[in-house]
Amino acid sequence: MKDLHEFLISPAETARRHGPHDRIVMSSRVRLARNLRDSSFPGWAKKPERVKILEAIRPAVESLPEMKDCFSEAMDNLGALDKQILVERHLISREHAAKSAGSGLVLNREETFSVMINEEDHLRMQALRPGLQLKQAWNAIDHFDSELEKKLDYAFDGDLGYLTACPTNLGTGIRVSAMLHLPGLVLAEQINPIIQSVNKLGLAVRGLYGEGTEALGNVFQVSNQMTLGENEPMIVERLEKVLSQIIEHEENARQTLLEKKPKTVYNHIGRAYGILANAHSISSKETMNLLSLLRLGVDITLFPGADRALVDELFLTTQPAHLQKQYSDKLTAEERDLIRADMVRERLKNVSRPVIKPSPPSTAN
Amino acid sequence: MQCSICKEKPATVHLTQIVGDKMQKLDLCEECAKAKGVNDPAGFALADLMLGLGASQEIEQAAGGTEVKCPRCGFTQADFKKSGRLGCSDCYKTFAEGLGGLLKTMHKGTRHIGKAPEALRGARDNADKLKTLQKKLAKAIEGENFEEAAQLRDEIKQLSERSGSPKNLAR
Numbered sequence: 001m002k003d004l005h006e007f008l009i010s011p012a013e014t015a016r017r018h019g020p021h022d023r024i025v026m027s028s029r030v031r032l033a034r035n036l037r038d039s040s041f042p043g044w045a046k047k048p049e050r051v052k053i054l055e056a057i058r059p060a061v062e063s064l065p066e067m068k069d070c071f072s073e074a075m076d077n078l079g080a081l082d083k084q085i086l087v088e089r090h091l092i093s094r095e096h097a098a099k100s101a102g103s104g105l106v107l108n109r110e111e112t113f114s115v116m117i118n119e120e121d122h123l124r125m126q127a128l129r130p131g132l133q134l135k136q137a138w139n140a141i142d143h144f145d146s147e148l149e150k151k152l153d154y155a156f157d158g159d160l161g162y163l164t165a166c167p168t169n170l171g172t173g174i175r176v177s178a179m180l181h182l183p184g185l186v187l188a189e190q191i192n193p194i195i196q197s198v199n200k201l202g203l204a205v206r207g208l209y210g211e212g213t214e215a216l217g218n219v220f221q222v223s224n225q226m227t228l229g230e231n232e233p234m235i236v237e238r239l240e241k242v243l244s245q246i247i248e249h250e251e252n253a254r255q256t257l258l259e260k261k262p263k264t265v266y267n268h269i270g271r272a273y274g275i276l277a278n279a280h281s282i283s284s285k286e287t288m289n290l291l292s293l294l295r296l297g298v299d300i301t302l303f304p305g306a307d308r309a310l311v312d313e314l315f316l317t318t319q320p321a322h323l324q325k326q327y328s329d330k331l332t333a334e335e336r337d338l339i340r341a342d343m344v345r346e347r348l349k350n351v352s353r354p355v356i357k358p359s360p361p362s363t364a365n
Numbered sequence: 366m367q368c369s370i371c372k373e374k375p376a377t378v379h380l381t382q383i384v385g386d387k388m389q390k391l392d393l394c395e396e397c398a399k400a401k402g403v404n405d406p407a408g409f410a411l412a413d414l415m416l417g418l419g420a421s422q423e424i425e426q427a428a429g430g431t432e433v434k435c436p437r438c439g440f441t442q443a444d445f446k447k448s449g450r451l452g453c454s455d456c457y458k459t460f461a462e463g464l465g466g467l468l469k470t471m472h473k474g475t476r477h478i479g480k481a482p483e484a485l486r487g488a489r490d491n492a493d494k495l496k497t498l499q500k501k502l503a504k505a506i507e508g509e510n511f512e513e514a515a516q517l518r519d520e521i522k523q524l525s526e527r528s529g530s531p532k533n534l535a536r
Contacts, residue, residue: 035454040438044452120450142480149482155454158489161477163454167464168471170457172479202473229474 004082005325007071008089009111015312019131023299024247026179026219026312027090030137030236031126032145033164033173035155041165042103042118050102050118057117060151061106061125066113066144075103084321090128090179092116113144120165121173123148132243134176138236161228171228176239179208180246183218183296184253187268194249195220202226203242208288217288217315222246254300266356269297277348281337287318287344302354314347368394435459495524 019025039045039053054074062072075083075096083097092105096119103118116124125148127141155163161171169175185191195205204225207215222243224235257265272293275282282290295311297303316322318340324331331339366376369392376392434441440452442460451457457464468475481489498521505514 037454040440040453041451043448043450044438044440044444145480146483149484154482156482156485157454157457157477158481158485158492159476160457161479161481163457165450167451167467170468171472171477174479226472228468228472228477231479 002071002073004071004073004078004085007107008085011313011316011322012309014089014111014316015309017130019129019133021247022131023308024181024250025132025243026130026181028129028131028133028137028178029090029126029176030134030141031124031175031177032141032162033121033169033175034123034125034145034148034152034162035164036122037153037155039122041120042122043120043165045102047102053122054102054104054117057123057152058104058106060148061115061117061123063151064144064147066147067106067108069109071105071107073105074101075105076100078105081321081324085325088316088319088321093119093124095119096124112140121169123152132178132240132247134178134236134240134243138174138176138232142232168225169227172230172232172235174227174232174235175223176236177221177223178239178243180220180222180243180250181218181292181295182220182246182250183292184250184257186218187265188253188257190249190253191220194246198222198242198246201238201242203239216285217292219288219292254296258300265296265300266302266354269293269302270354273297273303273348273351273354276344277351277353278345279341280345281334282341282344283333283337284318284320284323284340287340288315291315291318297354302356303351304355306351310347310351314344318344366392368392368397370394370397433459491524495521498524 019028035041036053036056040049042050042053045053058072061067062070078086083092086092086105087094087097089111091107091111091114093116096103096105096116099118103116105117106115107113112128114126114128116126125141125144127137127144129137129140157163162173164170164173182191185194198205202225204221204223206221206223208217208219208221222239224239227235230238272290276287276290276294291311291314294303295308295315298306298308298311317326320333320336323336323340323343327339368374368376371394374394374396377395378393378398380391380393432441432443435452435456436459437455438453440456440459442463445451445460451460465475498517502514502517502521505511505517
């Protein structure tokens with residue numbers, strides 16, 4: 001059995017991966033839902049059947065060339081902490097973290113393919129990419145799926161397409177999504193109308209960890225809702241169009257804020273820096289919300305010399321499971337808050353306070 | 366107007382979502398709206414709500430009050446009501462009637478036009494081609510273009526011989 005902690009790419013390295021538009025788009029993902037023809041769906045199958053399904057699917061997934069040197073494990077062999085770390089990295093869903101016997105995970109070396117076995121469906125395979133790379137992610141998972149279908153007998157119907165446990169995923173079984181950092185739209189109080197209009201287009205906007213979670217750190221997930229009646233490239237393209245508009249709105253909101261209310265922006269960022277660099281106890285939630293402002297500060301060059309990767313790394317390492325993993329003793333929430341503050345202070349030691357340029361004469365830019 | 370969730374309190378929150386050319390409406394009372402996160406736009410999308418509400422009722426109606434049970438996995442509509450998920454791939458046949466309306470409100474269309482497993486792809490293409498040819502044939506006969514009709518009939522014959530029996534996939 002491989003040790004998950006040794007297998008996973010370090011947060012510092014993860015944070016340094018770049019992709020197009022990663023100033024705003026933190027990551028792209030395309031997920032496909034598939035099921036085996038002659039078995040009950042995981043939520044209805046009894047444990048012996050789920051175990052049998054896992055035993056049939058796992059070797060097939062492991063045998064794909066993409067999965068060379070992969071991490072493959074049954075969920076009951078993973079501890080609660082390891083599962084939570086996988087959730088914090090968005091490699092498995094919160095629902096999958098709650099699974100044990102009869103469910104499994106296969107993760108490739110580069111952490112660009114993650115396959116959940118017996119989550120809501122027998123197979124939930126996803127391709128992950130940094131920045132805005134929906135087409136690349138779709139092509140990757142499409143190929144992966146085509147290889148896998150040679151080894152497994154999928155439940156497919158000529159009319160209804162790929163059959164899924166929940167009718168919301170029926171047809172293509174595809175969920176195309178991107179994680180967006182939108183502090184400008186939140187500060188400018190334009191985020192609600194944007195979310196509403198995105199909803200009207202039949203797309204979903206969710207929080208950091210998907211369904212039913214809040215938008216911590218001004219991070220939002222946008223994804224398609226409908227999976228039947230459109231083909232995959234159409235769905236990818238539609239999402240891409242909407243995303244490019246959201247990116248534009250975010251950039252505009254930042255620009256307008258800096259022109260019209262620079263003091264408000266500097267105040268928020270300055271205070272965020274002040275607290276992060278000096279606090280001695282801080283919760284995970286507050287840390288994420290303040291790191292978001294720090295990230296905005298880096299984007300608009302208030303912190304010369306500071307790298308966005310440092311902020312992104314802290315965004316990961318300050319979350320509860322990642323923090324706990326660095327200490328052998330079980331920590332209480334209060335103890336974690338102290339350690340978190342120590343860590344953030346230490347890492348921000350070399351980031352100097354925000355440099356506010358004197359406001360330029362009105363003709364500038 | 367009553368709240369569509371608790372069916373007790375008066376509805377004060379009215380939601381409308383237009384997807385393509387379809388309109389979905391939902392009327393909720395203050396409390397249910399809050400409980401479903403309608404006031405928290407980050408976690409809210411109408412389709413998520415619609416699913417939990419309409420699905421089981423429609424299936425129940427389609428069943429005409431009698432308990433429908435999937436012959437393969439034993440899943441019942443009561444189970445669907447509880448979980449919003451189906452039991453196995455055969456359940457789509459078992460509950461086809463009730464699901465039809467539900468799929469219409471949930472998705473862009475009711476027919477899959479995306480990827481298909483390669484083994485079935487050729488057959489599906491043929492089935493599609495066959496359908497178009499048959500349409501053309503009907504038109505040709507209607508227009509009394511018998512020469513064209515004869516040619517189309519030969520093409521159809523050839524195609525269906527080549528693909529074996531496409532009927533099970535054609536629909």
